[in-house]
Amino acid sequence: MQTLNEAGILPVQNYPTLQLKGRNILIGFLDSGIDYTNPVFQNLDNTTRIRAIWDQTVQTGTMPEHFSYGSEFTEEQINEALRSDSPFDLVPSTDETGHGTYAAALACGSAVPEEEFLGAAPEASIAVVKLKQAKQYLRDYYFIPSDAECYQETDLMLGIRYLNLLADSLNLPLVICFTVGSNMGGHIGTLPLPNLIENYGSLANHIAVIGTGNEADQRHHYANTLTNGSKNKTVEIRVGENVSGFSMELWTDIPNTSSISIISPSGEDTSRIPFHAGSSAELDFLFERTKVSVDYRILVEKTTSELVFFRFNSPAAGIWKIVIEPITVTDGQFHMWLPVTEFIDGEVYFLESDPYYTLTNPANTQSPVVVSYYNGTTNAVSQTSGRGYTRSGQIKPDLTAPGINIRGPVSNGRFETHSGSCAACAVTAGAVALMLEWLLYIQKAPGIDSFQIRSLLILGALRPDTMEYPNRIWGYGQLNLYHTFEVMRKL
Known part of the structure; x- marks a missing residue:
């Protein structure tokens, strides 16, 4: 009472x-x-x-x-x-x-x-x-x-x-x-x-x-801002042992657009994955024995949003890096979210996380x-x-x-x-x-x-x-x- x-x-x-x-x-x-x-x-x-x-x-x-x-x-x-x-x-x-x-x-x-x-x-x-x-x-x-x-x-x-x-x-x-x-x-x-x-x-x-x-406080949200002429932003994700997989989403608003590249814990670099609306990429990381899929989607949810959807299958433990490269920039804001704690079967979090926007x-x-x-x-x-x-x-x-x-x-x-x-x-x-x-x-x-x-x-x-x-x-x-x-x- x-x-x-x-x-x-x-x-x-x-x-x-x-x-x-x-x-x-x-x-x-x-x-x-x-x-x-x-x-x-x-x-x-x-x-x-x-x-x-x-x-x-x-x-x-x-x-x-x-x-x-x-x-x-x-x-x-x-x-x-x-x-x-x-x-x-x-x-x-x-x-x-x-x-x-x-x-x-x-x-x-x-x-x-x-x-x-x-x-x-x-x-x-x-x-x-x-x-x-x-x-x-x-x-x-x-x-x-x-x-x-x-x-x-x-x-x-x-x-x-x-x-x-x-x-x-x-x-x-x-x-x-x-x-x-x-x-x-x-x-x-x-x-x-x-x-x-x-x-x-x-x-x-x-x-x-x-x-x-x-x-x-679960470290599942990341936020940053890209600027015209700025350097790329590198987002680091800590993945623990024996994680079967996880998904992740990157959101921004048109006319902001960006492309990404991924660097594995062993240093394997995909280089830039070209941005094309509706395009997908399937990536194999040899040393990590990990598969990652990346989907670019624009005008999502009947809005001006751009979504980059990631799917990590059997990710190797260590620090995974997502490099965000600006293509067009207005306010440059972007956000990334990992699943809620209950939907991940191990340790997965952003090294530099933001506790806000976590509704x-x-x-x-x-x-x-x-x-x-x-x-x-x-x-x-x-x-x-x-x-x-x-x-x-x-x-x-x-x-x-x-x-x-x-x-x-x-x-x-x-x-x-x-x-x-x-x-x-x-x-x-x-x-x-x-x-x-x-x-x-x-x-x-x-x-x-x-x-x-x-x-x-x-x-x-x-x-x-x-x-x-x-x-x-x-x-x-x-x-x-x-x-x-x-x-x-x-x-």
Whole structure:
């Protein structure tokens, strides 16, 4: 409950004239599933607060309307399972990792007094999409470790559509808690997934909350600037032993263009790989027994971006050098990203890294509430929380929330303490649900969109004088829902 107090949520739950608990708000989760048997997701009469689960991994049940795979389990089916001695025989949807259960509990779990636990919106309705693992050919192409949780963009997009259709069918406002992300893309919010989130975010009563990820100190981002007549820039990448492979992306904006060459740890130099839009090169490094592919792509993501995509297959250990040669230069800025930590099976990092521009996609999207995390106990900056801004200079994150050493339920009735983007995102999603409850059902607002919700949360954010605002780490300050109400009262 300390976390809820730090975020100004507990006072809003308990204030006599507010008593906000998330009633008649649907919070949706796209994650590893949910342990629906946990009492924190039940009403006082032991019935479920989960309105539906779309389990993309189970193919034996009834598919959701408008979707061609997975199984949908309704509120009635879940209640029947809860009354059974063998619930998973009736609703065989589980959460193997506990990640989805943890996020849902922090956002909207009921009280567990003996554990001193309470979710941010403990009376909200719940909807869950259990995401299936990405297809094997994609995991192979991007060298995703076999034990990593990895989801396809298409499954995420369909999950978002499912949650929005469900909310509309129930006539409930929707908050989506988005706790997954990657380093792929141009970090300007123009991939298909961010575009879809943006489209739904323009609708009234459909709010997305997205975490910034945990990449700030992982040394997976590099940034530099080329100038006319300047020397080439050399980027050094440290690769450890027994790395099966990795991908990497270099992004800049037209009319900036550049070509590259690669120098292996033994000193083998490819020389300049000529720049031609849409061209590819397959490179074999004899002494390293390493294959590298390089693709030049321009006007990517329906923007003016240039992308150079690298794929290292069985890279030898040591220092790999990427030499960036300017062809045409305007502002000359370029960025490079390695995959998120979970998607690399060993040690791979930039020797000269930059902790900024480390928001994981889709946190680079404009309309959602994008939240980083800090240590609520010490009020300290988190060294791992993803940092802004977007590559186009848009201010993200919007604000920060507690995310260090947060205790909550996971699968099989256990409680665990975790730190990271997931916790802050879930707490903020619960806060947004309380805000929606007040606006729609107490103030009788006709509708509220993502931009308005975000503005209200920013209005009430606490801004310790140790920083200037907005900034790349905390955005406009620390989430404090009670202070938002205090500020609005004075307007």
